[in-house]
Amino acid sequence: xxxxxxxxxxxxxxxxxxxxxxxxxxxxxxxxxxxxxxxxxxxxxxxxxxxxxxxxxxxxxxxxxxxxxxxxxxxxxxxxxxxxxxxxxxxxxxxxxxxxxxxxxxxxxxxxxxxxxxxxxxxxxxxxxxxxxxxxxxx
Numbered sequence: 657x658x659x660x661x662x663x664x665x666x667x668x669x670x671x672x673x674x675x676x677x678x679x680x681x682x683x684x685x686x687x688x689x690x691x692x693x694x695x696x697x698x699x700x701x702x703x704x705x706x707x708x709x710x711x712x713x714x715x716x717x718x719x720x721x722x723x724x725x726x727x728x729x730x731x732x733x734x735x736x737x738x739x740x741x742x743x744x745x746x747x748x749x750x751x752x753x754x755x756x757x758x759x760x761x762x763x764x765x766x767x768x769x770x771x772x773x774x775x776x777x778x779x780x781x782x783x784x785x786x787x788x789x790x791x792x793x794x795x
Contacts, residue, residue, distance in 0.1 A: 679746045682787075686759035686779035687744055689787035694777065697792070698736050702726040710780045710788035712754070729794060734768025742774070750778070757781035758790065765794075 696705040702723040706714060717725070742762040750758055763775045773794055780790035 682757065682781070683744050683746050683759050686746075686781075686787045687741070687761060689779045690759075690761050690777040690789060693779075693789045694739070694775075697726060697730060700727075700730075702730075705789075708788065710782045710790040712756075712780060712782075713788070713790045726792075733770045733773070733794075737766040737768060739763045739765045739775070753790070759787075 693705060693708055696702075696708060703719055705726065706717075706719045706722045740763060742764050744759055744761045747758050747760060749755055750760070757780065759779050761777045761779070763777070765773045765775050767773060776791070776793045777789055778791035779787040782788045
C-alpha cells in the first residue's frame with residue numbers, strides 16, 4: 657500500500673511542472689488577446705471591441721449598449737499614455753460566471769485626463785478555442 661501511495665505522490669509531483677507550464681502558456685495567450693482587444697478600445701472602436709469579445713460577453717450586453725457604456729467610461733479619460741501589466745492569474749471559476757478557463761489581468765494605466773487607473777481585462781477561452789475578452793472594468 658505504501659508503494660502505491662508513493663507512486664501516486666510521485667506522479668502528482670511530476671505533473672506539477674507540466675500544469676504550471678500549461679497555465680503559463682494560457683496566460684501568455686490570454687494576455688496577447690487582451691492587448692489586441694485593448695487596441696480597439698484605445699482607438700475608440702467600441703463596437704468592434706464588442707465584435708471581438710467572447711460569446712459570454714456579447715450575451716450579457718448589446719453592441720449599442722456596450723459602445724455607449726464604453727464611450728461614457730473611456731472618453732473622459734482621454735488617450736492612453738501608458739499601460740503596465742500589474743498581474744495575470746489563470747482560474748477556472750469566477751464569481752457569477754460559468755465554469756471555464758479565464759485569465760484575470762490587471763494593468764496599471766495612465767491616461768491624458770486620469771493619472772492612475774486600474775484596468776481589469778478578463779479573457780475567456782471561448783467555445784471556438786481562442787482567447788476572447790469576457791469582461792472589462794476600469795477604476
